[in-house]
Amino acid sequence: MKGTNTSLPPTAGFGLRHPHVLDVISRPPAIDWVEVHTENYMVPGGPRLRQLDAIRERFDLSFHGVGLSLGSVDEPDREHLTRIRDLVRRYRPAALSDHIAWVRAPAQVGGASLNDLLPLPCTEEAVNVLARNIGIFQDATGCQVMVENPSMYAAFAGAELDHADFVKETVRRAGCGLLLDVNNIHVSAHNLGFDAADYLARMPFDAVGEIHLAGHAERADAGGTLLIDDHGSQVRDSVWTLYDQAIAATGAVPTLVEWDTEIPELEVLLAEVRTAQSRLDALPTGAGTAS
């Protein structure tokens, strides 16, 4: 993995969650790779680690973190980094990622975990903090990592960059990869009132090592609809459209379907994976090479 942000095969996989683990071990589906949440395996022993051993024998792995809090004003927690490094050594994942977000309150006010991927102000200060923390993440693991563009419900006042430039600048200054979540683009564009296609068009496609797809929910909101990034349903048509635009620019990129709430039968999830794969298969030879 060193030197490039991913060695995942450029095919479609899915986010492996607890209800499907035993199924996937006993009857492995015909896919190349799965993604797991790194934090779910930060335990000293027990069934989870044994199950991941069995999964690793059959599939490539992508480790997707939700807890490093790269956007925190503080540096990443050393113990958390050590636990990630230990898991990387044991399972040799083909990709390692976390989010453009913060999770923990500043140490100065207690450092409590808010257990959610929280938005950042689009400021130079926040880009610099992210670049510093991503650098520490890469140094500690010896990997080039990817960071995921955020999904947001609210924006901060006093932006110095727009949302797309904020992501682009972060990736550029950190020298990391981009995990392009097209559902997040759709959700944030709707909620914050920017143009999704324009945002997508300005992403650094050369840095994209993986794409995420997921469903979202709609909720009535003062004067309109709020889109909730709940990963609890099928991928919407509007998101498939963004996906087609993305892969036209990047070429075939490892693509992941996430489903985290109201988790359906494995077969439903695999049907979504096949849809993504058929769109990758339909790409003309050489797609994305001009970008």
Next chain:
Amino acid sequence: MSTLLEIQSRFAAGVFQGSDGILSDLEDDGRQAARFEVYRNNTHASILEVLADAFPTIRTLLGEGLFTRLVTAFIRHAPSRANHLLDYGAELPDFIALSEPLADRPWLVDIARLDWARNAAYGAGEAAPMGADALQGLAADVLLALRPALVPSATLLHSDWPIHAIWMNADAMAESSIAPRSEAVLVARPAMQVQTSLLHPAEHALLRTLQDGGTLGEAAVAAQQTDPGFDLMTAFAGHLSAGNFTHRRNEETEEE
């Protein structure tokens, strides 16, 4: 323009203490208060889910409404200090012990310890089990001088309340008042399943002595003092074959 430190401090205070200083940091589109509420609810709902998974018996005994109130108070009192919530909840039993509204249900404290022991056992570290073959042919004095340890996933619990019965029948016991009756339990994950076993008082004395670092001889005396008629050998052999014992680390060094 606020600094990132100010923004993140006010955001966290808004989520945990309900203060609204953060609202002036958000873009003023008339919806900022409603949008911030989404974040506040997400944090509380996700932590509630984590604790409901870790404390299923407490949740059943209290019911949804009271459990939610307990968790809300707990988050305020003892927010998570780690980047993830895998270990979050360890302090909930002590928090329940100090909770005035729950003082009329004193059994809840030990039930919370039982739920937590089961939760912790699932991902606990592992050690090679002590097999029966390791003890075969040992002279009696050598055998009695051994100090077997419990596996790392093991927790011994002793309560003035029938915690095993309550844990087994939490649905039926949610509304009833419970009479005090002492029970002891061993929670352990010798293989892939978490086991929760009711212990005879003498069996508890045996395991407690071993856990405290005593010899098998001392543990046998403690068990006999608790109940002279107790079948010590059968109980010991049962725990041995279940894989609940491991070699104490310093013993291993001595053998090498």
